[in-house]
Amino acid sequence: MCGIIGIVGTAPVQDRLVESLKRLEYRGYDSAGIAGQVDGKLQRRRAPGKLRELEAVLVADPLRATTGIGHTRWATHGAPTERNAHPHIAGNVAVVHNGIIENFAELRAEMQAKGRVFSSDTDSEVVAHLIDQAMTEGLAPLAAFEATIARLRGAYALAVLVGGEREVIMGARNGPPLAVGYGDGEMFIGSDGMALGPFTNRVAYLSDGDYVVIDHNSARIFDEAGLPAIRPIKVLAASSAIMEKGNYRHFMEKEIHDQPEGCQRTIAAYVDTLAERTAVPGDIDFATLQRIQIVACGTAYIAGLIGKYLIEQLADLPVDVEVASEFRYREPALNAGSLAIAISQSGETADTLAALRYCQAKGMKSAAVVNAVDSTIAREVDVVWPIHCGPEIGVASTKAFTSQVSVLTTLAVAIARARGKIDAAEERRLVRVLLEAPRLIAESINLEEAVRGVALEVSKARDVLYLGRGPMYPLALEGALKLKEISYIHAEGYAAGELKHGPIALVDEHTPIVILAPFDSYFEKSASNMSEVMARGGQVVFITDPEGERHAPPGARVVVTAPRCDPLIAPLVMSAPIQLLAYHVAVLKGADVDQPRNLAKSVTVE
Template sequence: MCGIIGISAKADVSNDILTCLKSLSYRGYDSAGIAIVGDGQISERKIKGKVSNLEDYIKNNPISGNCGIGHTRWATHGEPNTINAHPHTISKISIVHNGIIENYHELKTTLKDNGVNFISDTDTEIISQLINIELLNNKQPLDAFVHAISKLEGAYAIAAIFSDYNNLMIASKVGSPLVFMKSKNKTIISSDAYSIAEFGNNVTYLEDGDMLMSQNNKIHIFDRALNKIKRPSKRISKRTKDGLNGHEHFMMKEIKEQPDVLSYALSNYLDFTEFEIKESKFDFDFSNVERIIISACGTAYFAGMVAKYWLENIANIKVDLEIASEFRYKKMFFDEKSISLFISQSGETADTLAALKYAKQNKQRVVSIVNTEESSISNESDLVLPIFAGQEIGVASTKAFTCQLATIASLVLYLAGLKGAITKEQTETYIQELMHIPSQILQSLEFEPTIKKISKDIYKSSSALFIGRGSTLPLAFEGALKLKEISYIHAEGIASGELKHGAIALVDKNLPVIVLAPDDLFYVKNLSNMNEVYARSGKITMIGKVDNEHLKDLAINGIDIDITGKFNIPIIMAVPLQLLAYHVAKLKNRDIDQPRNLAKSVTVE
């Protein structure tokens, strides 16, 4: 994921910026750069590749100044090259940016129509150009910055410096993380506290919509209406230095990272500039494939269930789905028109690896979806599709699951286009919908206070049901798994239509029933099933389209995730289920990151 650094100080800041960029390298990147203000001008150095390449470049082409910004980039718009690397400098303004500007096309078209010439292919340059226009209209830097970012849609963190102001930095965030630290001699802003921990003991976390202005080591924070506000500073804890970034548990940290990691998972396979699929990422002959056999375990198996739904309904490809531990003990009907797809976070899951080897023994070509590229499953595969979730430490998978779905969605779009199941225009529409996923996840995270309250109705229960249909049926299974993994409450996921075939016998006033009912073709049927539960006094929590006149008189808990889109629904709806499991487990004082009897990588059969 992209990393942002900004430093203003009484001395030269170039070495400190490079030091911080090295600390941000764990987030992943394909280019790096810095920009420094000195003597009334902005000097820029950027390069494709590692921070060490940038460091060597600067040794041979030194720059210095008391205020600067730095960036490690993971490409979302435009190729990973020097021109597209950050910072992006236009005249007297230079910025770095993390996130995706969703209305990039509309803004760029408007600017081009007004005679603006673009240097790069990035969405970031849009921001530089917008701020520059405001400066040319004689606005002061803060006003120019505010007016420019008010036009942006999406999740982002931005930091800017100005050539006419040697020690001025302005920054803001919506969705993407941004923190700052103030010491006697310098002010530092960063994407995370971990990268700047060596410079001090206290950091302040900006909230969405906040704007920070630092000049001559004096800091002001404003809200969207430019009212001055204060944010509390926090001592950098051992949790931050250990990589928790201030969160109590890795699971919560990883839940909150999903807008960022999904941006990069999706942008690895999809071009959000031209709304095209990056076909080179799928270097495999799929031309004669008529059937895909998917195999996985646990959460990855539920990702496979979603994959089956998408592949059959969007790409018109027949799918067989197998639990990996059962795979090699069954009579499998392999043929030359089938391939095997294996899904594993670690790439080392023993049952999945054994199933893969069994498939290869039967002359099957193998595609794998993994988080760890250097792994046994990767090494045995003909095509590896990394999910780019970054290291996941919490045993209960969160961001790896949604990144698996994002990667699968990209594969499905590629195959659907290859097979002629969807048109070019439909592909563009799907990609535009997928581009909104990071901001939609941000919106779903805003329901955390509501989910905390709902958790209090559930944590004393001995059992729970999760029900769904279509692409949310796998989410019902996944939600139940999350709850039982970390809270130790028995939970079961079932198809909504199967309620009356047995499970409804369990329903009484003590049984929590989580109903997954998004605005899709199953919505009315899901409401009907929910009413069956309500009539039997079940404790209902509905996640989906809650704002409905048919529900206004029902005493139910509601989390209003009102989204549409075949790809978007299961990805977004995973997040409230993760939060629900987390807060129930926290109320029960469980070991959330390391639940009993479980391991992150299951390397025995």
């Protein structure tokens, strides 16, 4: 998750930009840089590696600017080198960017056709070229910025500096967060309250689709339609923990909203976006694998079930997924030609570690999908596949879950290609689909108001059923688990085809039934289950997509319409509504959302 800071100051900003970037180190990075105006012209300083490398550059060659932008980069497009480090400069425009520009290849080709020369391998540089090109064609800087962001497809946060202009910085948000800080004769823009904390405690958070122009004394904020917008200014408490929540009431809420950025970072780590192919690290020979054994607990186990569906469907490779606490005691029959994958957010889950060691004792190669790369599980496996989602504070996992699913989805594509089940053209198509996921997750999160209305009804229930088919079945399990964990309402997830084999006896007018059914190959059957439920008085909450809404049988109590997407990433896109439903139900019931009773973030004992 790249970090952004911008300062329109009254004194040299070099040291303050670096100070802010240090506060953003927790997001992870592999290069850093700053840029500013000096005598009306743009200058920049960049370095690969840690901030101390950038500081050494600045000692040798200070940047004497009073307005500037800074960036810590997590490599997505292009290696972590100085030439790929931000800020990028094209003509009279400097830009820093967090996110993925999905259509950068076509935009880059268009700019190259106009004679523009690119100096990096990144997607971000195209933004600077687009703005500069629009300015050379006669548009004023703000109009050029507006025209550029209207053409970008993807999830992004941007800060832009134009040389020769009065001291202003322009910013835009579509997915990843961006905040405006209000000072005394100075203004700031940054990725979060942590970045702005050294300078001000008065912060406004941009909404999705917003863009902004800051100068010494004000911020002009515009909404997605280009109309002036007012975003409330919040006074942040001194506690950095509170600041990290931004304008959210709970860490869980913030972490749900972090998911576009988290998934962007995860996916980018496992694909070569320029070549449009997967790039899974490690020396596992997928072509010769006989099967995969996944061991995990709780939400990580459910992520593994989604991975099973995708890997078996795409790669035609058998996958077994087991709850680690059962697996370790039942002495399962294992084959040394199989791969054991342990999934654990903390990397310290006791049952998962024991199950992993059992597999290793049987001669199996091992891999770990973890958030903590220095954890015990990570240290003991042959290959580590980090999820790269950043710290997760809320006990009920949200962004770690979708990042785990992101790794497994990318892994499914890589295994399919290695085993010859898809060709290079299909791999390129699926990589493009993966790169759409952060934007579509952000759109799905924007359903929050609709979900809040559903939550009011669900909060009155004693029991809730979740139904799904295909990969939506594990997601139904996850929806039920989230509701149980934080609202203490009894909930169960079922494969929708099992409805008539018992669970339909629970259906009555007092029981909400949440049906997850995007318009895919399972839709017709799911719609039939929906009709069966409604015929028995069941109160259906139907979570689908626009095509599913058009073809749904009439009578659902509530329809929540997520964005249309390829089936490959449907589990990612459909996750946000079920997480938001659990969250808002818990808030309405007055539960302790971040620290539910009896639960711990990491279960390190049996």
